[in-house]
Amino acid sequence: MPPAAADTPPANEEQATGAAPAMLDGVDLHALAARLGTPLHVYSAGAIRARIAALREALAGLDALVCYAAKANSNRAVLGLMAGAGLGADIVSAGELWRALRAGIPARRIVFSGVGKTAAEIDAALDADILRFNLESRDELETLDRRAAARGVLARAAVRINPDVDALTHAKISTGRAENKFGVSLDEARGWFAAAGTYPHVRLDGLHVHIGSQILSVEPFRQALRHVDAFRRELEAGGHPIRSIDVGGGLGVRYRAGDRTVAVADYVAAIREALAGHDGRLLLEPGRWLVAEAGVLLTRVVRVKPGATRPFLVLDAAMNDLARPSLYDAWHDIAPVGAARADAERYDVVGPVCETGDTFARDRLLPRCAPGDLLMIRTTGAYGASMASTYNSRPLAAEVVLDGGRYAVVRRRQSFEEMVAGETAADHWENA
Numbered sequence: 001m002p003p004a005a006a007d008t009p010p011a012n013e014e015q016a017t018g019a020a021p022a023m024l025d026g027v028d029l030h031a032l033a034a035r036l037g038t039p040l041h042v043y044s045a046g047a048i049r050a051r052i053a054a055l056r057e058a059l060a061g062l063d064a065l066v067c068y069a070a071k072a073n074s075n076r077a078v079l080g081l082m083a084g085a086g087l088g089a090d091i092v093s094a095g096e097l098w099r100a101l102r103a104g105i106p107a108r109r110i111v112f113s114g115v116g117k118t119a120a121e122i123d124a125a126l127d128a129d130i131l132r133f134n135l136e137s138r139d140e141l142e143t144l145d146r147r148a149a150a151r152g153v154l155a156r157a158a159v160r161i162n163p164d165v166d167a168l169t170h171a172k173i174s175t176g177r178a179e180n181k182f183g184v185s186l187d188e189a190r191g192w193f194a195a196a197g198t199y200p201h202v203r204l205d206g207l208h209v210h211i212g213s214q215i216l217s218v219e220p221f222r223q224a225l226r227h228v229d230a231f232r233r234e235l236e237a238g239g240h241p242i243r244s245i246d247v248g249g250g251l252g253v254r255y256r257a258g259d260r261t262v263a264v265a266d267y268v269a270a271i272r273e274a275l276a277g278h279d280g281r282l283l284l285e286p287g288r289w290l291v292a293e294a295g296v297l298l299t300r301v302v303r304v305k306p307g308a309t310r311p312f313l314v315l316d317a318a319m320n321d322l323a324r325p326s327l328y329d330a331w332h333d334i335a336p337v338g339a340a341r342a343d344a345e346r347y348d349v350v351g352p353v354c355e356t357g358d359t360f361a362r363d364r365l366l367p368r369c370a371p372g373d374l375l376m377i378r379t380t381g382a383y384g385a386s387m388a389s390t391y392n393s394r395p396l397a398a399e400v401v402l403d404g405g406r407y408a409v410v411r412r413r414q415s416f417e418e419m420v421a422g423e424t425a426a427d428h429w430e431n432a
């Protein structure tokens with residue numbers, strides 16, 4: 001995503017000065033915020049289902065399994081929606097494995113990515129009998145072989161290719177350049193297949209690629225898949241059948257008026273075209289695209305503080321609830337819920353955390369706000385609550401899912417006691 005925090009006015013300033021709807025998925029957001037308090041992460045189940053259905057439609061006729069990237073939003077209800085729709089999961093830790101299984105996602109629909117899988121995590125995934133390990137280093141391949149041998153099982157694995165493609169996204173979420181830590185070069189991968197006999201407890205017959213997140217054009221996907229498909233052909237010609245190709249995730253969403261996203265039909269058409277010669281299974285790992293636009297963060301104005309250049313709009317949400325603006329200078333639309341005052345004002349929109357980086361937007365044109373106003377920060381369904389922390393000893397915010405006029409609390413607001421659970425006052429000492 002282009003750096004967006006220095007808020008140049010969007011093309012359509014009307015949008016910046018309007019109010020957001022007071023109803024979401026048939027639920028009155030004012031009443032919800034009054035009942036559950038703020039900050040509050042809110043997700044529309046209907047919006048998530050609509051995305052799943054659209055992706056399904058685009059994939060019609062393909063032997064494809066969608067493995068939702070759990071890291072985007074890993075609460076039990078969201079994972080449960082994915083499970084209910086027959087999706088699998090892309091996980092990156094034993095914690096995500098546990099969450100996915102508990103939410104009812106069958107192990108045989110789970111793929112495991114990540115450069116730092118520990119032996120214990122590999123053991124847990126082997127014991128669960130997951131679908132596939134997406135391997136990112138020779139050391140990991142060797143570890144997997146040893147751990148599978150110890151259990152007398154055959155692990156299914158893919159090699160994650162680093163195609164050295166520029167995903168044209170923010171540097172911090174780009175994963176497919178040679179200098180990034182992810183995947184291995186084609187040369188390295190070639191060596192693995194040549195030495196496949198050395199790893200008798202690993203069935204290495206898959207290719208995986210994931211070049212980054214919030215990708216807004218189809219060309220980087222095409223480039224990456226061309227490399228993957230050429231490699232598939234080479235391997236198959238050399239006697240190494242490839243049973244599955246995992247194209248990762250990365251499809252971007254609209255955070256801001258004017259963002260040009262790739263239509264899911266075009267994305268899938270590019271995959272179909274690039275992998276037309278592949279007659280095995282297709283795996284996809286979308287995260288953000290399935291959930292981002294289904295979520296909003298409700299927050300109240302604590303106060304309006306005069307500033308040297310413009311007023312600060314101080315919210316009760318902070319960078320610990322939504323880290324994206326401070327981490328990536330990411331733009332999120334902000335709007336009053338339901339009704340807006342007629343006059344507008346430019347604000348620096350900030351949270352209460354003791355860092356200047358705790359800023360949601362700079363120089364943002366908004367309807368004039370007053371203490372107690374309910375605002376909505378939009379497009380927070382992905383990488384919002386799942387990246388939250390308790391920094392500044394701010395308990396984790398509640399999360400609620402809406403569905404056709406009803407709501408269910410997925411996580412109640414963390415209590416102070418829960419926030420410090422597991423901490424001790426160092427009152428019990430052991431001899432080292």
Ligand SMILES: Cc1ncc(COP(=O)(O)O)c(C=O)c1O
Nearest residue numbers: 069113213249250285286287288
């Ligand atoms: C291996 C892998 N797969 C899938 C995803 C999901 O990405 P996105 O949320 O952009 O679809 C990620 C995160 O970028 C990832 O690292």
Ligand SMILES: N[C@@H](CCCC[NH3+])C(=O)O
Nearest residue numbers: 071173213214324382383
């Ligand atoms: N956390 C990032 C996305 C990371 C993708 C993980 N592979 C974001 O909010 O944009």
